[in-house]
Amino acid sequence: MRYLVIGATSGIAKAISRIWVSRDGEAEFVLVGRNASALDAAAADLQVRNPNAKCQVFSLDLTDPTAIGRLESQLGSVGRIDVALLAHGELTDQTLAQTDPITLANSLTVNATSVAVLAEMSARLMEKSGGGKLVVIGSVAGDRGRKTNYSYGAAKALLDTYVRGMQHRFAGGNVQPILIKPGPTATPMTAGMPGASKMASPDKVAADIVKGIDGDKATVYTPGIWKLIMLVVRMIPAPIFNKLNF
């Protein structure tokens, strides 16, 4: 199988790629990200785990549509992409986003615009080369705006609507969009956040995601309990919700 992994050095993407490489003797990876040396390290890791694995790396600014256009033409020749995983993103300092226009604009660009642009790019590549699964990492934070993280949550909410739109468009077709909604996960992105020690491990989250992809789920909450939690959170009436502190 050939895997296109965008944001390939993120904690969740690395954990998922490691599951794929350990069970798939013929795994081929196209690793895309911002930091060339971190991508090389991620590629080396997969090849140590499975010396038969093949890796190509592409580093670029994922917020630059022109660079993404160049990437698309380069990827046109790699062959069929069986799974595309879109995993890049960065946590936003909500307080800073409220006072600093650049922080807010960057957060929305990285977490929403860039992912949507790359999702369409992946869909085009897949449509041309025989189809595959298009997996987008959203977040439970996108299920309802909260005062502590709504600039990040709103970007993830855009991905929710975007992937649902793609699911509608490709219904019955050969591209299969899947939306993943992890709860807080202990990755480098969340290092130092209060409660980081109680967060789900990337390995657990990755195992859930791989299972969801294998099972052709449309939406995967991980850990599974978040499906219930967010159902409740969405149902709390606004007058009550707005008095809560979380």
Next chain:
Amino acid sequence: MESSVTSFGRLTSEGHRVTNASGFLGQTNVLPRGLGSSYGDVCLNPGGTLAVTAGMNNFLAFDQETGRLKVEPGVTLGEIQRTFAPRGWMLSVTPGTQFVSVGGAIGNDVHGKNHHARGTFGDNTLELTLLRSSGELLTCSREENRELFLATLGGLGLTGLVVDATIQLQPVSGAYLDTETIVFGDSGEFLKLSDESESAWQYIVSWIDCTSKNGRGIFMRGNNSADTRVPDVKLGGPSVPFTPPFSLINRASVLAFNQAYFNLNRIKAGSAVTHYQPYFYPLDSVTNWNLAYGPRGFYQYQMVIPRHDGRAVLDEILSQIRRSGQGSFLAVLKTFGADHGPGLLSFARPGITLALDFTNLGARSDALFKTLDSIVMEANGTLNPSKDARMSRAMFEQGFPKFAEFEQYRDKAISSAMSRRLMGW
């Protein structure tokens, strides 16, 4: 971001700024930290910054012919064992938990059950790249930057941030060990068994019943097995789900546990083929076992005493513990081989080492430790810094006489609760 951080012993919970490893540079008071599995304050820096390397967890290169493995510092020992055991290689040295990082294993120059055969983790570290707070990246090995290399092995994280390390694995047939379990009646029998076993057995460890009058115990020795079965061990086991309001480890439970453990093993005594996980990492099967010690946490007290007169000293220590009524669940006893650990501040050295866990009882714990300290110091022994949270500066300086030499290799931007307590900076 600011958050409360504890170490494995959970004695304190204080505010730290926590960043990932990329936040190491540009700080004035920072400490590299792996998984925080140390018991005491070696991995704490209250009021300062922790640069957590756990996310730097890539394998970088592996040579199947020589068993040389290059890794980033956040790779865990468990990940190495799982990945390479099926390919005929395992760690040369592993401590009693697999939930530690390579960076932490280097910084504490940890040892395992095979010190007499393979030395310490540092003895099997071939090369590392050290990032200093100045931004300088230095290749360190026994040939290049040798002094800094030897300061970094067991250097308690104080010389810089290890960005990669090359370690030597040892060849194995599979994931199993041939083991033998033998009951002993007192410390003299233990020492005799150790002497007899060192040449033919790679792994030796004992559990001693510190509630018993004579110091009876269970002696366990093992070698890598020729058995090449595919491991069928199920991962995971029970876990302690939350911190109970008081310690579950008390006089009655310790007595009951020690009785039961001794008798269970007496029945099991003899030869067996055992998977490496329960043999090397028995405690890892109970997730969060450290929570059982309750909200005040616990101390681990690990001493080494010279072999000469060791039996008398050991008996005196066991008798003081029995008299205090503060028995330990897990009293782990072993002998070190003839070599001192390679680092300037390495703990491993020729002698007998005993490790004990004690619920934090405040002044009562303190009184017992002071009694034990004076016995250990008088015998010219010392304590393991990677477990310690309270030894005196005088005790540290006696046990680690190269502390002054070490200071010239420290990274001036790095400090920890332990370095401030024991070295004054």
